[in-house]
Amino acid sequence: MSDTEDPGFHPRTRAVHHGTRRSQYGEMAEALFMTQGFAYDSAEQAEARFIKSGPDEFIYARYGNPTSRMFEDRIADLEGTEDAFATASGMAAVNGALMAMVGPGDHIVSSRALFGSCLYVLDVLQKFGVQVSFVDGTDLDQWRAAVRPGTKAVFFETVSNPTLDIVDIEAVARIAHDAGALVVVDNVFTTPVYSRAVEQGADIVVYSATKHIDGAGRCLGGVICGTRHFVREVAEPYMKHTGGAISPFNAWLLLNGLTTMDLRVRAQSDSAAAIAAALQGDSRLTRVIYPGLADHPQHALAQRQMGSGGTMIAVDTGSKDAAFAAMNRMRIFKISNNLGDAKSIATHPATTTHSRLSDEAKAELGITPGLLRLSIGLEHHDDLIADLRQALAG
Ligand SMILES: *Cc1c(COP(=O)(O)O)cnc(C)c1O
Numbered sequence: 001m002s003d004t005e006d007p008g009f010h011p012r013t014r015a016v017h018h019g020t021r022r023s024q025y026g027e028m029a030e031a032l033f034m035t036q037g038f039a040y041d042s043a044e045q046a047e048a049r050f051i052k053s054g055p056d057e058f059i060y061a062r063y064g065n066p067t068s069r070m071f072e073d074r075i076a077d078l079e080g081t082e083d084a085f086a087t088a089s090g091m092a093a094v095n096g097a098l099m100a101m102v103g104p105g106d107h108i109v110s111s112r113a114l115f116g117s118c119l120y121v122l123d124v125l126q127k128f129g130v131q132v133s134f135v136d137g138t139d140l141d142q143w144r145a146a147v148r149p150g151t152k153a154v155f156f157e158t159v160s161n162p163t164l165d166i167v168d169i170e171a172v173a174r175i176a177h178d179a180g181a182l183v184v185v186d187n188v189f190t191t192p193v194y195s196r197a198v199e200q201g202a203d204i205v206v207y208s209a210t211k212h213i214d215g216a217g218r219c220l221g222g223v224i225c226g227t228r229h230f231v232r233e234v235a236e237p238y239m240k241h242t243g244g245a246i247s248p249f250n251a252w253l254l255l256n257g258l259t260t261m262d263l264r265v266r267a268q269s270d271s272a273a274a275i276a277a278a279l280q281g282d283s284r285l286t287r288v289i290y291p292g293l294a295d296h297p298q299h300a301l302a303q304r305q306m307g308s309g310g311t312m313i314a315v316d317t318g319s320k321d322a323a324f325a326a327m328n329r330m331r332i333f334k335i336s337n338n339l340g341d342a343k344s345i346a347t348h349p350a351t352t353t354h355s356r357l358s359d360e361a362k363a364e365l366g367i368t369p370g371l372l373r374l375s376i377g378l379e380h381h382d383d384l385i386a387d388l389r390q391a392l393a394g
Contacts, residue, residue, distance in 0.1 A: 011078055011193075012262040019073030019255075021056070021066055030070055032252040036061040061248060063240045068251040074258050075213070075223050079205055080198045083231035085224045085239055086251055090188065090208020092244035093222030095121045097184055097206050100238035101230075102152050104129030109146040109181070111137030111156035111167060113365050116356055118157070118186060137167040138298070143175045151181040158197065158305070159189035162314050162349040162373040163366040164289050166298040169305060173201025182230075188212075191340070192258075193265040194306040204230060211340030212311065214257045215264050219250040264342070264378060268311040271381035275374075276313050278385045284392045286370065287316040312339060313374040317392070320369040323348050327372065329391040332379055339375035344384055347373040 005018055023031055038058045040046040049057050058064050068086045076084035087093040098121060102108065110122055112134040122132050135142035137156045147154065154176040156167045173183045184204040187195050191212045197205045207213060209221035224235050239245060246254075269292075276290035291302035292309020302309060317323045326346075327335050333346040337353050347353060354367050362368075376384065 014077055015074065015258050015262055018077040019070045021070055030252065030255050031067065032248060033066045034248055035065070062243060062245045063236075064245075065248045065251070067248040067255065068246050071246075071251040071255040071258070072223065074255060075192065075207075075209075076225055078192050078258065079195060079225040081205065081225040081231075082228040083226065085231050085235050086209075086246040086254075087222040087224065087239060087244045088246055088250075089220040089244075090186075090206070090210055090222040091117045091121070092239070093206040093208070093224045094118050094186060095124075096235055096239045096242075096244055097204050097224045097226075098122075098125060098153065098155065100235045101182065102130050105131070106152040107131045107133070107148065107150060109133045109135060109143065109151055109154045109176075111135060111160070113137055113160035113163065113165060114157055115161050115186070115188075116354060118155075122155075137172075138165050140168065140171050140175065143172050147175055147179045147181060149179055151176070151179050153182045153184050155184045155186070157186045157189065158195075159291065159302075159310060159312070160365075161189060162312075162347070162353070162371065164189070164291055164296070164310075164312060164314055166291060166301050166305060168301055169197055169200040169202055177201065188340075189310055189312055190306055191261070191265050191310065193262050194269075194308045194310065196305070198225075200305065203227070209254045209257070210338070212265050212268075213254050213261060213340075215261060215340060215342060216257070217338050217341040217343065219247075219253050221246050221250045221254045265311060265340075266308075267378060268340075268376050269308045271379075271384065272311050272313055272374075272376040273309050274381040275376060275385055275388070276309065279313070279315060279388065282389075282392065284317065284322075285315050286318050287314075289314040289316075311376050313376065315372050315374065316368055317370040317372060320348075320350065323370050323372050325394050326388075326391040329394045330387055331390075332383055332387040333374065333391075339373075341375060342378040344377035344379055345375040347375070349373055 072084040072086050133146040135146050176183045182203045185202045188208050204226040207223050273292045279288045290313045333344045336345045337347050
């Protein structure tokens, strides 16, 4: 253990140092190993490495790379899992984690309130003979009714997109584990900063690193965190043979993203809390949804599970026209569909991220025509409040 890898150090300290691998030059910054291959000293060494690679031995960047491995080691340490596998995108992580563990006839129970592409992956699994039952993730009775002996996994977003419902990880994990099912969580909205998912019973945690881990909207990336057995024996063979590995360059950006993530996400969440409080009671909004507000239906659960309201707010402007008018007047908030960026973003889910859903499905998920999703960035919250107020005044 190097001096800076003491597990007693705070996450913010470990996020700066953990997992750094220095070359013979002793470089301070994490090195970018922009290489897909590795030269062997001899044919015998190549043979030996294909039989079994040591911790500092690499074969091909689709299998692993020193920069990618630094990112994997650092995020696994922060998440509290034994290991992690970095992927080309968040969807490669979701697809890899689920696809690698199931076969025809297997059963998965999933929350219905999912990111559209996650729903697509579950559709693909069904095409290959996996049975998928959908539940309202906030209703424990539905989880109890759907999970059965032999259920392979349960899957949910711990904070749903875009309506910010919180799924009780501990309670769902108890139900799943009683049936012998693995608990796979998509923890993007919670962020690794507020995640205690493993402590609360999750077996596998997936992230779109594109969001808060990069934190500047620069690159795609994802990660599958879990036990060493799951990551290296189940997920990695699938990922490395199907081509979902991360680019070393993106891993390098994300590794640097982790260094500042704690500071960024806490500042963004503080701003989100201030903005949500300022918007609450605004007569031009029919709803302000923020898990950090006392009137959020699962405020107590959010506090217990995350200890924060997070960086995302949803507001209902009452109609599509009102939502569009407000968006078109925004000066600081950008109209886009990423989240977790340093720049604040407004998204109209009904016509963009969730436009593929039927009107009934949108209604069921609370995606009303007037709903706006706000990702709070690193700007000063007073400027953001003023921007939203002038946009709504239009
Ligand atoms: C963005 C997102 C994903 C997909 O991540 P990509 O990096 O865009 O592939 C999956 N789940 C959630 C909750 C997301 O917000």
